[in-house]
Amino acid sequence: MKFKFFILGLLFWATCQLQAQDCSNFCVWPGDVNNNGIANHYDILPLGLAQGATGPFRSDENVDWSEKEAADWSDSFPVNGATYKHADSNGDGFVDEFDIFPIGDNFGEINDLYTGASEGNNIEGPDLTATLDMTTYTDGQTITVTISLGSEDNPVSGLTGLAFSLDIDTTYIQQVIEPITWNLGFIGPASTVMTFDKWEPGISDRIHFAFAKTDGSTIEGFGELLTVELIVIDDLSLRFAEPQDYQIQILDVLGIDMDETDLQITSRGDEATLLTTTSVKEINWNKEWIIAPNPVENILTISHPNEKLNHVEVVDFLGKVWYSEPYSSSDIPFGNIPPGMYVILIHTSNQIYSKTLFKRPF
Numbered sequence: 001m002k003f004k005f006f007i008l009g010l011l012f013w014a015t016c017q018l019q020a021q022d023c024s025n026f027c028v029w030p031g032d033v034n035n036n037g038i039a040n041h042y043d044i045l046p047l048g049l050a051q052g053a054t055g056p057f058r059s060d061e062n063v064d065w066s067e068k069e070a071a072d073w074s075d076s077f078p079v080n081g082a083t084y085k086h087a088d089s090n091g092d093g094f095v096d097e098f099d100i101f102p103i104g105d106n107f108g109e110i111n112d113l114y115t116g117a118s119e120g121n122n123i124e125g126p127d128l129t130a131t132l133d134m135t136t137y138t139d140g141q142t143i144t145v146t147i148s149l150g151s152e153d154n155p156v157s158g159l160t161g162l163a164f165s166l167d168i169d170t171t172y173i174q175q176v177i178e179p180i181t182w183n184l185g186f187i188g189p190a191s192t193v194m195t196f197d198k199w200e201p202g203i204s205d206r207i208h209f210a211f212a213k214t215d216g217s218t219i220e221g222f223g224e225l226l227t228v229e230l231i232v233i234d235d236l237s238l239r240f241a242e243p244q245d246y247q248i249q250i251l252d253v254l255g256i257d258m259d260e261t262d263l264q265i266t267s268r269g270d271e272a273t274l275l276t277t278t279s280v281k282e283i284n285w286n287k288e289w290i291i292a293p294n295p296v297e298n299i300l301t302i303s304h305p306n307e308k309l310n311h312v313e314v315v316d317f318l319g320k321v322w323y324s325e326p327y328s329s330s331d332i333p334f335g336n337i338p339p340g341m342y343v344i345l346i347h348t349s350n351q352i353y354s355k356t357l358f359k360r361p362f
Ligand SMILES: [Ca+2]
Pocket: 031, 032, 033, 034, 035, 036, 037, 038, 039, 040, 042, 043
């Protein structure tokens, strides 16, 4: 009799172990679409591929980060092998745009399946480029980063989704302006693409990005993906005596095609110099500089015989930027700027020059 209980007990224990093991393979963790043990931006890529799929709904439609029993779906991802039930993050039996939210809610959460391996493949191909809008910045200034994909000579082809991270170096950056502006002209229209970005201030130096086509179409050619605005720390000059090199990098890129095969993409970063306010030089009387007329009406002329001018900004005394463009012509349009006092900031590669002037009333 005792022996019989022992056998029954053993059977019960074995069944429990099996079930626990089963769950690690068959349970869904909301947001971990590729079932690799972490919810993050790479899960957007398979989520795009599975859009429109249907299957059994879960008995537990909560989306907190814990294992949820779920019946298998008939379709599975071609390379990863996980069934489409993992794409149904919210467990309602449909894979649609709402399944993106558990990825953001559970971002960075891990379970036992997680190995810590980087999910980017970083293989050479068309460029994914981050470009800064100026070569010099100073305390509290806005840095506009443009991220573009492909070029006329080396376009992308057959892309259905892309995930990557931007390292912004928070030693020098105090804020990321949100929401981030995606350019859906290139990867859209909006009804055919899901976009995702995540910045976790204080946790990481990286902003994570992903997008995926949701209509079975692919992205061809080249263009701008998005722009991000970063604010330089406003006590830069207090913390650093010397100009600082600032670098921005794109890391851990993964692009996939319709068959979930990795596409080749090469990431390219950019750099600038962060100047302390003591290196902003006010232009007083100087016969070489032409910054005229003052007061200005419709056109301000700016030139210097020897300096290479990179960028011109017109800022009011509240810090509002009215004009910010690369220097391409000596004529700066002032017609649309209201009357008042302005500071003109002229960026060269190792200096920012400033000049105060007045816009005449209409
Ligand atoms: Ca995952």
